[in-house]
Amino acid sequence: MKIGYIKQSSNDKSQTIINLTPEDKEDLFTIYQIIDPDDEVIIKKMFTTKQEDSNKKTVTELHEIKLKILSYEFDIKDEYLRYKGVTIPDETGVANKDISIGKFLSFSIAYTHPMTIYKHNLNKYAKRLLQDAENAMNKSEIGAVVLQEGIAHVCLLTSSSTIMKQKIAVTLPKKKNAEDATKFNDLNESFYRKIYDAMLAHFDFNELKVVLLCSPGFFADALQKHILKFAEQEQNEDILKNQESFLLANCSTGYLQGIDEVLKNPKYMERLEDTKFVKDVKLLDQFMEHLDNDDDMAWYGRYEVMKAARLDAIDTLLMSDMVLKSNRVAKREKYLDLIDLVEANGGKVHIFSSLHTSGEELNQLTGLACILKYSIPTLDERGEDEEADDDFSDSGAEGTDDEKEEMITSKA
Template sequence: MKVISLKKDSVTKGGAVITLLPEDKEDLFTIYQIIDKDDELIFKKKFTSKLDETGKKKSTDLIKLKIKVISNEFDMKGEYLKYKGITVTDETGDNKPVGKYLGFTLDYVYPFTIIKHNFNKFMQKLLNDACNVEQKSDTAAIVLQEGIAHVCLVTASSTILKQKIEYSMPKKKRATDVVKFDEKTEKFYKAIYNAMKKDLDLEKLKTIILCSPGFYAKILMDKIVQYAEEEHNKKILDNRGMFFIAHSSTGYLQGINEVLKNPLYASKLQDTKYSKENLIMDEFLLHLNKDDDKAWYGEKEITKAAEYGAINYLLLTDKVLHSDDIAQRGKYLKLMDSVESNGGKALVFSTLHSLGEELDQLTGIACILKYPLPDLDEDNNEV
C-alpha cells in the first residue's frame, strides 16, 4: 500500500483525508475495512464519448469525480472491490453531474482519496500494517491428498487459494492400470511443483507448510527436491529449510487450519504471523468446553471482566470494529485500550477467515481471563 498523504481532522473533528494507491489483494481488504457508508471518495474514472457521425467512438477522457458512498461489493478471491454512491460537488464545484448514481472499482493504477468522517486508532493501525512490508504474508501452504492439491497463501485476512490442482486418478486393477496410475501421479506432483514456482515468492516467505493425510506431503517434498535438482533451481534448493511436513485429516483448505492450530507444530510456526492467533483461539475454545470460567463471550460479560482488569486476551472480529454504530465502535476501541493498559492483549480476527467466522458466531467479542471468574453473566444488582 502506498499512502501518498494523510491529513487528520481535515473535514471534521476525528476525521481524515487519505490519498492512497493499493498494490495487492491485502490492500483491498484493508481499504474495505476503512471505508464506511457516507464517507466520500475522490477518484478518476475513464469515460468514452458517444459515437460521432461516422460511427466511431470519440476520445476516452479521464474524469475526476467525487461520490458519497452508499454501498460496496467485495470479493477477496476475485480481487474485486467496488463502491457505489451518489456524485456530490467537490471543493471547486466542478464535479459534474451531481446527484447521479455511480460505481467506482478500485485498481492498482490510479491513486484515489478517501474523505473519512470517523478515523480511529484501529484504522491507523490498519494503514501502518499495510505499508509495512514485514506485515505481508510470510506463510504459504500446500494441502493435498490423492489427486487434489491446493496451493495457498496464509494471510491475516484469509487463506487465499492461489491454485487448485485436480487429477482423476485411474484405479489399479491391472498391471497396465498401475503404469497409468504412476504416470498420472507423476504429472500430478509436477503440476503442484509448477504451481508453487508460479504462485509463491520464496524470497518473501518464511515457511511453506506441506500437509496431507497419509504420506502425500512427504512424497511431495521429495518430488520438489527432485524436480529442483533436475532444473538446477538454486532458489528452491537453497531454501529447502523453509518447507516442513505436517499431518492433516484432509487435503482440502480446512487441513491448513488444523495444522496452524496444532500445538505439535507450534515451535516450527512460532515465527510466523498467524500461528499465534490460531493457538489463542484454540485455547479459548478449550476453556469454553471445559467450562472452567476462564473463557467468556458477549459484550456485557467482557465489559465486566475488563472492569476487574482480569482479561489476558481480548478477541474481537473486524466486523464489530467496523460497526455502522460509531458510538458502539468507540466503545470497543476503549475496551481494547483498557485491556492493554491492564497488561492484556487485544487481537482482531478477520471474518473472511474461518477463525473470524467462528468468533462472529459467538457475538464477535470474547476473552480469555488471567484467572477464573464465575457468574459474569449474572446481574449483580443486589444491595
C-alpha cells in the same frame, strides 16, 4: 498494498486523505474496514458518455469520479467489494470533469488503479490497518500446499487470511494395464510439475518462514521429492538453500480444511508458533478450553466483557475486527475505548480477522470475549444500577440489527 500518501485535508481538519492501490484479497478487507458510508472516494471507472456533436454516439472511456459512499456489498471469498455512491463536486478539479453531479453509481474495487479515500475521523485502528497493509513483513509468513491424488491448492497464509493463489487439478486414470500405468505416471509427473511451477510463481522462498506441504497419505512426501528433483535439474538456489524451511504434515483432506487441521495440531506447533495465524488458533482454543471446564475464567458478550474490564479483571481481550466495523461510529469508538482500558490495566488485546476460521468462530460468540485474571462466577449477573450504566445496551449473542447485518456481510 501500495500507499501513495496519507495526509490531513486542508479544507476539513477532521478529514484524512489516503491514496492507495490494493494488490490482493487481504487489501480488499483492509479497504472494507476503512471506508464507511458518508466517506468520499476518487476512483477510476470506465464510463459511457453521449457525444452531442456526433449524432449522439456513445464513447466509453476511463474517467476519474468522486463519490460520496452510500452503501457497500462485500464477499471476501469471491474477492468482491462493491460500493454504491453519488457523484459530488471535486475541489481539486481532477474528478467528474465530464460526469454530472448527483448521479448515482456503483463500482467494484479493482487491483488495477490507485484510489483516493477522503476519510472522516480516521481512528487508531484504521491507522494500524494501513500500517500493517503497507508493511510487507506483516504479509505472507507461510506458503502452503495442501494436496491429495490429482488435486492441489497452493496458498499463502498471512497475518489475517488464507489466500488461495492457484488450484491444480488433474484426472488420473486407473492403472488397469501397462498402458494405463504409463499414462498414470506421465500425468502424475505433470501434476507435480504444475504444483512446482505454481510455487515458483507465488512463493518467495527467501522470505517465507515455513513452506508447509500437507496431505493425507504420502502425497506431501512425494511432492517434496519432486520439488527438490526439479530444483536440482534447474539449479534453483532459492529452493535448494531453503530446504530447511519445508515442513511435511499429515491431514485428512487435500482441500483448504487440511491447513486448519495442521495449524491446530500440537505436533507442528513448534515450527509455526511465531506466526500470528497460529497464535489466533491457539488463543481461541485456550478460551474454548476454559468454557469447556466451566471455570468462570472465560466470558463472551458485550455486557460481560465490559463489566470485566471495569473490574480490571481481563488478562486477554479477544475481539473480532467485525466489532470495530460497527455501522455506528459512536459504538465503534466505545470498543476502541475498551481496548485502551484493557491495555491500561495491563491486559493483552488480540484482534481476530474474520478471514480466518478462528475469527468466524469468535463472530459466532458475539465477536467479543475475554480470558480473566481470576475467576468471577457472577460476571453475568446484573444489578439495577448496572442496567442503566451498560455502555453496550445490547447484551449477549443477540446483538443489534446493524451488528447482525455486519455478521451476515462478513460470512457472505
